Amino acid sequence: MSDRAAYFFKGDRYLRYNITNDTVDVDPTEISDNWPALPTEFQSDLDTAINWGDGNAYFFKADRCLRYNITNDTVDVGPTEISDNWPALPTEFQSDLDTAINWGDGNAYFFKADRYLRYNITNDTVDVGPTEISDNWPALPTEFQSDLDTAINWGDGNAYFFKADRYLRYNITNDTVDVGPTEISDNWPALPTEFQSDLDTVVDWDEA
Helix, strand or coil: CCCEEEEEEECCEEEEEECCCCEEEEEEEEHHHHCCCCCHHHCCCCCEEEECCCCEEEEEECCEEEEEECCCCEEEEEEEEHHHHCCCCCHHHCCCCCEEEECCCCEEEEEECCEEEEEECCCCEEEEEEEEHHHHCCCCCHHHCCCCCEEEECCCCEEEEEECCEEEEEECCCCEEEEEEEEHHHHCCCCCHHHCCCCCEEEEEECC
16 A cells, blocks of 8 residues: 655755655655656745645646646646636636645635635536635634645545644544644654745645
8 A cells, every 4th residue: 555645845845744654754855856847937936736636736836837647747737827727716816826725525625815715626616715714714713714824634534724833733524623723843843844834835645
């Protein structure tokens, strides 16, 4: 059985986190070193990345995006304008996203500033929002109702939301926050100091 991994990106550097073993198994290094398929513009300062659950991941930066084929380790769509390939996204969500997360139930959530929307993956449509995060995520404390850094579905019934040097754990089944908010450094000791604040994005990955 393959290990599940998460990639943490910050600036022009990344690391690989082994979800199965709860350890960092690829130390921080330049994105350009180990992601040669990514074009130069996507080798630093990403806005967000999301595993779509169909063997593809999407990377977003400014008003551009690309599709990454996880199995083949190649970019097979883009880079191109977000507006070209995501016409269902309203204009305000076609650039400078804060984060996007696959909720694991056929929906993905996109966040920007203090607003969010729900994207139906099967139907390729927006079916909730955009609206205020505070309206539909009452379990999130106020500090996490705007300007998120990143969020990831950990694959164990929990999602993690990160902002600045703090994070929380969200229980997807119970729709509640059950850990935090607290310092990233408190509960992620395996992460090196440079990755304990101001993350660009974290994306789950199915390793071969």
